[in-house]
Amino acid sequence: MNFTQNKKIRQVTEKTMVVGIDVGSEKHYFRAFDWRGIELTKKPFCFGNSIEGFRTFYNEIGLLMDRFHLSETL
Numbered sequence: 146m147n148f149t150q151n152k153k154i155r156q157v158t159e160k161t162m163v164v165g166i167d168v169g170s171e172k173h174y175f176r177a178f179d180w181r182g183i184e185l186t187k188k189p190f191c192f193g194n195s196i197e198g199f200r201t202f203y204n205e206i207g208l209l210m211d212r213f214h215l216s217e218t219l
Contacts, residue, residue, distance in 0.1 A: 161217045162210055170194065175202065177209050185209055 157163065157180050167174040167189070174189040190205055192198040206218060 156219060158217065160215050161219055162206075162213070162215045163219050164206065173198070173202070175205075177206070179213065179215075185213055 159180050161180050162185065163178045163180070163182075165176050165178070171194055172191055173194065174191050175186075176189055177185040179185060186209070190202075192202040192205075210216070210218065
């Protein structure tokens with residue numbers, strides 16, 4: 146592995162939540178995983194392409210971080 150890839154891998158710790166986003170034109174979906182790859186969301190979470198949608202997404206990330214006692218998001 147090269148230096149950049151190792152650096153990225155080291156960023157993920159036990160306190161990290163990894164978020165994957167599927168970006169669409171009207172709706173977006175996200176899923177969240179812990180550092181081992183275990184899914185924290187039961188199903189994809191949908192949010193709209195608006196400031197309200199982003200706020201919903203941001204708030205849901207905060208709730209997941211609190212629920213699972215995580216301090217970093219990637």
